[in-house]
Amino acid sequence: xxxxLIEASIKSFFIFAVGMGxxxxxxxxxxxxxxxxxxxxxxxxxxPFGLLQPIADGLKLFFKEEITPAGAxxxxxxxxxxxxxxxxxxxxxxxxxGGTIYLFxxxxxxxxxxxxxxxxxxxxxxxxxxxxxxTMAGWSSNNKYALLxxxxxxxxxxxxxxAMGLAILAVVLTAGTLNIDKIIADQDHVWHIFIQPxxxxxxxxxxIAEVNRAPFDLPEAEQELTAGYxxxxxxxxxxxxxAAEYIKMIAVSALGATLFLGGWRGPFVDQVPLLGPAYFALxxxxxxxxxxxxxxxxxxxxxxxxxxxxxxxLLPLSLANVLATxxxxxxxxxx
Amino acid sequence: xxxxxxxxxATFVAFVTGFWTTFRQLFRKPVTIQYPEIKKPTKQRFRGxxxxxxxxxxxxxxxxxxxxxxxxxxxxxYVEAGENSDEERYSPGERYAKxxxxxxxxxxxxxxxxxxxxxxxxxxxxxxxxxxxxxxxxIYAKGMLLVPPPEGQPDTPQKVEPHSRDRAIxxxxxxxxx
Numbered sequence: 001x002x003x004x005l006i007e008a009s010i011k012s013f014f015i016f017a018v019g020m021g022x023x024x025x026x027x028x029x030x031x032x033x034x035x036x037x038x039x040x041x042x043x044x045x046x047x048p049f050g051l052l053q054p055i056a057d058g059l060k061l062f063f064k065e066e067i068t069p070a071g072a073x074x075x076x077x078x079x080x081x082x083x084x085x086x087x088x089x090x091x092x093x094x095x096x097x098g099g100t101i102y103l104f105x106x107x108x109x110x111x112x113x114x115x116x117x118x119x120x121x122x123x124x125x126x127x128x129x130x131x132x133x134x135t136m137a138g139w140s141s142n143n144k145y146a147l148l149x150x151x152x153x154x155x156x157x158x159x160x161x162x163a164m165g166l167a168i169l170a171v172v173l174t175a176g177t178l179n180i181d182k183i184i185a186d187q188d189h190v191w192h193i194f195i196q197p198x199x200x201x202x203x204x205x206x207x208i209a210e211v212n213r214a215p216f217d218l219p220e221a222e223q224e225l226t227a228g229y230x231x232x233x234x235x236x237x238x239x240x241x242x243a244a245e246y247i248k249m250i251a252v253s254a255l256g257a258t259l260f261l262g263g264w265r266g267p268f269v270d271q272v273p274l275l276g277p278a279y280f281a282l283x284x285x286x287x288x289x290x291x292x293x294x295x296x297x298x299x300x301x302x303x304x305x306x307x308x309x310x311x312x313x314l315l316p317l318s319l320a321n322v323l324a325t326x327x328x329x330x331x332x333x334x335x
Numbered sequence: 336x337x338x339x340x341x342x343x344x345a346t347f348v349a350f351v352t353g354f355w356t357t358f359r360q361l362f363r364k365p366v367t368i369q370y371p372e373i374k375k376p377t378k379q380r381f382r383g384x385x386x387x388x389x390x391x392x393x394x395x396x397x398x399x400x401x402x403x404x405x406x407x408x409x410x411x412x413y414v415e416a417g418e419n420s421d422e423e424r425y426s427p428g429e430r431y432a433k434x435x436x437x438x439x440x441x442x443x444x445x446x447x448x449x450x451x452x453x454x455x456x457x458x459x460x461x462x463x464x465x466x467x468x469x470x471x472x473x474i475y476a477k478g479m480l481l482v483p484p485p486e487g488q489p490d491t492p493q494k495v496e497p498h499s500r501d502r503a504i505x506x507x508x509x510x511x512x513x
Binding site for chain 2: 035036037038039040041293296297298
């Protein structure tokens with residue numbers, strides 16, 4: 001029992017460290033890659049290739065003054081960044097970064113909760129919580145920009161969550177299980193992206209909307225809403241929102257890599273177990289780079305079109321996809 | 336129904352074109368000029384910081400006439416003239432600029448001073464790094480504006496042969512080169 005607790009603690013700490021480190025360096029990757037797409041160099045002053053830039057930014061945010069606006073609901077105002085960040089980190093509990101490796105006298109699973117039978121359900125449930133954080137931030141700030149940003153974000157995330165859930169459901173139908181380990185095993189021969197291309201496209205679009213990134217970054221549309229729900233946040237509270245945005249981005253990328261790109265599986269992974277995490281990191285990174293690429297290419301869409309697209313196009317499309325998948329499985333005899 | 340597919344196809348093509356356009360930029364050299372290390376050369380007619388020039392024998396061109404100050408729309412130039420003598424000669428002619436100050440916080444770099452100058456003494460150079468931490472240091476005194484004398488020539492004041500450089504402007508209308 002103690003052994004189990006120690007193992008879980010180490011894994012949790014690892015997730016936290018990699019999550020925060022990933023966030024820091026994701027900002028670097030984004031700024032660097034976006035800059036190159038726009039014929040700029042990006043950060044290149046702090047350290048070689050600007051590699052120390054995230055540390056400089058972190059230090060700066062750390063020493064910034066924290067301001068709580070007058071008339072703000074202090075408890076909710078303080079709680080909101082935490083509620084936003086936590087779910088993003090919690091998602092990683094069920095995403096395996098590799099198979100099993102032999103370490104310290106036992107076979108260790110490279111996931112915090114191995115073989116959780118309701119893995120996908122857990123992910124969907126946890127990610128929904130993030131909406132509360134953003135709405136709370138918008139509500140408690142006592143600022144109209146923040147309130148409108150929070151409301152928009154809430155509406156957007158709830159709308160796109162439906163289509164996302166249905167896209168994932170198609171994958172669940174294909175694999176015949178909610179267990180993430182089994183979903184990965186199901187992609188041993190063919191990745192789900194080839195069996196479920198429509199679901200993948202829907203997942204890609206909805207995941208961008210879900211993490212409020214361009215072209216769906218309406219909650220933070222600076223031309224009309226200043227900074228949206230985190231207008232009034234400063235210092236480390238702002239940094240938590242910032243971290244949440246990037247960790248959410250990493251989380252949906254990791255989930256996408258797991259559900260559609262075969263997760264940690266790849267050639268020779270059975271012989272060399274350490275290749276698992278490498279494949280997984282590579283696939284996640286690929287998805288993240290695509291996120292930045294999309295941001296560099298597409299302009300923000302109008303709010304009413306966002307809603308119309310979500311409800312009138314993505315939702316029916318994902319429903320039809322689920323129906324078609326179910327029919328095919330029924331005809332082929334099912335799993 | 337066919338229209339839907341047609342518009343879908345057009346949209347898809349538009350998307351692919353857009354993504355290809357941004358992707359292509361990855362292989363181009365960034366246009367950024369890495370400023371403190373690499374400086375973009377200024378254009379030929381660039382108007383930067385002023386300098387006060389000299390004749391080839393080291394005498395100052397400025398004769399303290401204050402036409403530049405009169406021409407300056409921003410009132411940035413302050414000139415106070417002093418008397419030349421053959422023992423202590425700063426410039427050809429009767430007078431020289433005892434005090435010459437340009438307030439760089441007022442200067443708008445129109446270059447009217449340059450146009451007004453009868454002896455081509457004040458000239459706008461291509462120096463543009465003029466920032467400082469102190470407003471007081473933005474007032475450029477004569478010592479900062481005056482260029483050093485040419486190689487091998489003495490600094491002012493010079494002791495010259497009597498009546499050799501009595502005129503700043505020659506009767507023909509030329510500037511007094513030695």
